[in-house]
Amino acid sequence: MTTRGVSTSTRSSRATRSPEVRRVDFGRRVVVVRRGWVAMRFEWRSVIVCTAVAVAVVVMSVLALTTGSYQISVSQVVSALTGGETGLVHDIVVEWRLPRIAAALVFGSALGVSGAIFQSMLRNPLADPGIIGFSQGSYTGALIVILVVNGSYLQLVGGAVLGGMATAVLVYVLAYRRGVQGFRLIIVGIGVSAMLGSLNTWLMLKASLEQAMAAAAWGAGSLNGVSWDQVAIGGTVIGALLLPAGILSGPMRQMELGDDAAASLGVRVAATRLALVVVGVALTATVTAASGPIAFISLVAPQIARRLARTAGITLVPAAFVGALLCLTADYIAQHIAPTPLPVGIVTVVLGGGYLGWLLFTEARRRL
Amino acid sequence: MSTSTGTDRSTTSNEPSTMLDPLVPRAPAQGAQEPSRLHVDAATIGYDKRIVSERLSVAIPDQSFTVIVGPNACGKSTLLRGLSRLLKPSEGHVILDGADISSYKTKEVARRVGLLPQTAIAPDGITVADLVARGRYPYQGMLRQWTKTDEEAVLRAMEAAAVTDLSGQLVDELSGGQRQRVWVAMALAQHTDILLLDEPTTFLDITHQVELMELFTDLNHVGHTLVAVLHDLNHAARFGTHLIAMKDGAVVAEGAPSEIVTAELVEEVFGLRCLVVPDPVAGTPHVVPLGRDRDRP
Numbered sequence: 001m002t003t004r005g006v007s008t009s010t011r012s013s014r015a016t017r018s019p020e021v022r023r024v025d026f027g028r029r030v031v032v033v034r035r036g037w038v039a040m041r042f043e044w045r046s047v048i049v050c051t052a053v054a055v056a057v058v059v060m061s062v063l064a065l066t067t068g069s070y071q072i073s074v075s076q077v078v079s080a081l082t083g084g085e086t087g088l089v090h091d092i093v094v095e096w097r098l099p100r101i102a103a104a105l106v107f108g109s110a111l112g113v114s115g116a117i118f119q120s121m122l123r124n125p126l127a128d129p130g131i132i133g134f135s136q137g138s139y140t141g142a143l144i145v146i147l148v149v150n151g152s153y154l155q156l157v158g159g160a161v162l163g164g165m166a167t168a169v170l171v172y173v174l175a176y177r178r179g180v181q182g183f184r185l186i187i188v189g190i191g192v193s194a195m196l197g198s199l200n201t202w203l204m205l206k207a208s209l210e211q212a213m214a215a216a217a218w219g220a221g222s223l224n225g226v227s228w229d230q231v232a233i234g235g236t237v238i239g240a241l242l243l244p245a246g247i248l249s250g251p252m253r254q255m256e257l258g259d260d261a262a263a264s265l266g267v268r269v270a271a272t273r274l275a276l277v278v279v280g281v282a283l284t285a286t287v288t289a290a291s292g293p294i295a296f297i298s299l300v301a302p303q304i305a306r307r308l309a310r311t312a313g314i315t316l317v318p319a320a321f322v323g324a325l326l327c328l329t330a331d332y333i334a335q336h337i338a339p340t341p342l343p344v345g346i347v348t349v350v351l352g353g354g355y356l357g358w359l360l361f362t363e364a365r366r367r368l
Numbered sequence: 369m370s371t372s373t374g375t376d377r378s379t380t381s382n383e384p385s386t387m388l389d390p391l392v393p394r395a396p397a398q399g400a401q402e403p404s405r406l407h408v409d410a411a412t413i414g415y416d417k418r419i420v421s422e423r424l425s426v427a428i429p430d431q432s433f434t435v436i437v438g439p440n441a442c443g444k445s446t447l448l449r450g451l452s453r454l455l456k457p458s459e460g461h462v463i464l465d466g467a468d469i470s471s472y473k474t475k476e477v478a479r480r481v482g483l484l485p486q487t488a489i490a491p492d493g494i495t496v497a498d499l500v501a502r503g504r505y506p507y508q509g510m511l512r513q514w515t516k517t518d519e520e521a522v523l524r525a526m527e528a529a530a531v532t533d534l535s536g537q538l539v540d541e542l543s544g545g546q547r548q549r550v551w552v553a554m555a556l557a558q559h560t561d562i563l564l565l566d567e568p569t570t571f572l573d574i575t576h577q578v579e580l581m582e583l584f585t586d587l588n589h590v591g592h593t594l595v596a597v598l599h600d601l602n603h604a605a606r607f608g609t610h611l612i613a614m615k616d617g618a619v620v621a622e623g624a625p626s627e628i629v630t631a632e633l634v635e636e637v638f639g640l641r642c643l644v645v646p647d648p649v650a651g652t653p654h655v656v657p658l659g660r661d662r663d664r665p
Contacts, residue, residue: 022519023519024497024501024523025497025535026495026498026536027495027496027498027536028536032514034514034515037511037512038511038512039511039513039515040511041514247510250505250513253502254502254505257488257502258485258487258489260449260483260485260486260487260488261485261487261489263452263453263454264478265503266474266475266477266505267474268474311493312493312494312498312499313492313493313494
């Protein structure tokens with residue numbers, strides 16, 4: 001049999017090469033990098049998807065830098081970024097629009113990673129820090145700081161992180177019965193979330209009008225008036241959390257095989273799960289503290305990323321890229337396309353709500 | 369049968385002859401006298417407050433295909449979990465290569481003992497090769513995830529489990545028998561001498577059950593020590609080289625199947641009245657239930 005012309009097929013190339021360079025057929029193109037101490041394998045499609053999303057992020061960023069009530073040309077933006085502009089153009093680009101874009105990217109990727117962690121860990125696309133109550137808990141913590149303590153911005157951040165963590169512990173304990181099973185944790189989380197929602201409403205009702213308005217504006221999830229200081233603080237914390245998230249991504253992928261399989265393959269299951277919960281909650285809480293709850297990005301981003309990259313299970317890096325793009329786009333829509341400028345959280349609720357409805361529909365159908 | 373392997377293993381070569389002879393008397397030799405890299409030493413194993421096995425001592429003979437049998441809830445899966453360190457004994461020890469198994473680093477245990485659990489889940493959209501490659505985890509680091517050794521090990525594991533042709537396919541789309549062979553390949557990629565199998569043939573039809581048991585026999589012949597929990601006594605007696613019969617968390621009998629499988633033992637362990645006849649093909653003990661008197665002609 002002659003197979004002339006099909007030189008790209010692995011089978012024919014295997015025959016021509018020496019036997020020791022046999023390659024595993026993964027059914028999809030992979031990129032293998034082996035140099036010195038580094039030996040990595042990437043899926044070609046994931047690389048392409050991440051690159052494409054990164055390009056889209058750059059395009060959206062340029063769009064967001066140029067458009068607004070004061071139109072700025074691309075060349076002006078470039079010169080402002082390189083320090084060639086002073087005055088109003090410099091202020092608009094560097095002090096107003098750029099920190100907002102940076103915040104959208106940093107927070108969006110944090111939410112994408114946080115959602116990916118919970119969805120992978122609980123093996124359920126509904127497992128989202130927003131749905132299982134952690135965002136509500138962060139909001140409760142922040143509300144208590146705003147309304148009861150009347151605290152500073154840093155205290156607000158602390159309150160939101162503590163509130164999120166406390167909620168995570170509560171949900172975990174309530175869902176615990178000889179280990180934590182994903183679906184039970186989600187149901188318990190939804191219940192706790194509803195209870196915290198009413199607690200939040202009660203807190204608002206007890207507050208003065210001025211405080212309640214501040215809390216409500218924050219609670220919608222907005223990047224309005226984000227300053228470089230906030231971006232720097234949030235970015236530092238998130239950067240510090242993404243590092244352990246990256247380290248945990250290996251054992252996290254193994255745990256998708258089930259606890260027993262992961263343990264017998266050398267994963268310290270209990271310790272890894274605890275670390276994942278802490279990192280995931282901290283990521284969401286940090287974003288919530290800085291901007292208020294921006295709903296649904298953590299729910300949607302990992303799933304969109306998975307469908308685009310067609311990866312096995314949930315992967316963190318594509319989820320981070322998609323999360324960043326989603327948050328930036330949603331904020332652009334909130335500012336420029338909506339009839340009146342809206343908090344970004346409203347836009348994500350509208351977009352994500354539709355997705356959630358579809359997801360609940362298909363999940364329910366799959367389980368029945 | 370299996371192709372001739374270069375390594376000569378004289379220790380296992382004499383076993384089939386004793387297995388085939390049903391007249392061999394019950395050997396006085398117990399497991400403790402045979403070399404064993406993995407054994408349980410007076411261990412109490414259980415969950416939370418429910419003790420399943422108390423002061424259990426049992427050894428897995430090296431290079432054996434050990435099969436653990438017993439009625440439901442007799443503690444056979446619990447024993448397997450103890451052997452694989454998924455459960456830590458509240459008292460006593462599980463000894464691996466001369467040291468308490470809990471004294472090893474998790475990845476070090478994973479380089480010596482592999483487990484095919486019942487509960488393994490294939491992530492959505494994973495291909496066969498990707499799943500098999502997950503078995504390389506104990507050898508990988510942050511920046512060393514796909515060395516040439518990894519690739520070679522995955523290729524060999526897929527060949528040994530006869531899933532090379534499925535390499536690029538989605539695991540979701542395979543039949544039950546194929547899928548189970550893929551999981552075996554993953555465990556083989558882990559490259560451990562000792563392999564534990566928790567009810568590997570459950571949910572498979574008889575053809576795939578036999579196919580899988582023959583695969584295990586081949587693996588055993590090339591030097592793997594296998595420990596399987598099985599429900600099918602006849603498969604256990606035919607394919608296993610060493611049998612451990614358990615009841616109420618304790619070992620009732622252990623030894624070569626041809627030596628220990630008797631009607632009395634089956635009645636004692638399972639409460640089932642039966643006839644034990646030689647398997648017409650392999651000559652190993654074959655258990656035929658007597659059933660109720662009124663059902664017989």
